[in-house]
Amino acid sequence: MEIAENAALIVVDVQEGFEAEAWGSRNNPEADQNIAGLIDAWQSSGRPVVFVRHDSPKPNSPLRVGQPGNDFKKYVEERRGKGSGPELLLTKSVNSAFYGTPDLAEWLDRSGIRQFVVVGIQTNMCVETTARMGGNLGYEVFVPLDATYTFDLTGPWGWTRTADELTRATAVSLHGGGFAKVVNSAELIAAAE
Template sequence: MTHSAPTENSRAKNAHANSALILIDVQRGFDDPSWGKRDNPDAEANIARLLASWTGPLVLVRHDSTKPDSPLRPGQDGNRFKPELDGANADLVFAKDVNSAFHGEVDLDAWLRGRGITDVVLAGIQTNMCVETTARVGGNLGYRVKVVLDATFTFDLEDLTADQLSAATATNLRGGGFAEVVSTDDVV
């Protein structure tokens, strides 16, 4: 059996071959002031860094809110992806109206398994909502999950600050064995 060397343009040329980068809800609607105070002002820059360096399969997930007053509702400017995703050469783009990307318009689990993907790298918005829920479900499904915490952000909620919520997410994911929490520098 003869094996040919991978080409320079091959998306599977490195350690990302069995990994997919999943960017969750990186949408303009999260810039709406109604969300309140957010953490991690560098999240979008880190998402752009991930995107620029990624060579494996890329999945973009969009939240299509069913709430009539949501800036994430389809048909609203806020439903569009943020500029950092402009020109992204995604292998899969789909919408969801719940927290987990595994429960959207596409059977993400089947799509990943059909491509031999065993590892998922997650980033996006909101840290403690859709990113954490997707990580938990992915971990439960048997994927090796990495959450790039500095490429996520969230908002103050009830009595907790966005920073506290992000720290709690990291603790939940690590402590519960759902995911490894990493930085952008760890991935790029």
């Protein structure tokens, strides 16, 4: 695996609001540790890091601006501004980081970035949507599955899927569909070094 010197790490929605019990059962308890490790690797190598925050417009959302849940998790906030490479704070109110402010594609293109890694919360929502759009826009996208997590979910007709089932479905769709290469954090860290 080859990671470009200017490959961006996009850290999606790693916010306190996802600690709320209302989300239900989550998977991958090692995700936060893996996200922190990737941020450290990217920052120490001088590569760009994009911190994405979901500013929900929904009045009862724990991710709403002004609520404590809107804040980045402590380990992310402590790392912001610590790298030697470029850094961007992007806010959004929908799933894809490509529909945020400032314009992600414009920032990537202006910086000559054609490769990026997506980590964060939730695997099957904002991480997957950002990865899919990146693939559609012609970027080379990597998703370290062990640096993401999600929650059990109920859909139409009472169908339910566990967080692990949803994660596997995302991995198959992204990798099998050619949107992104699904890998693990250790592989990326080794390649970035």
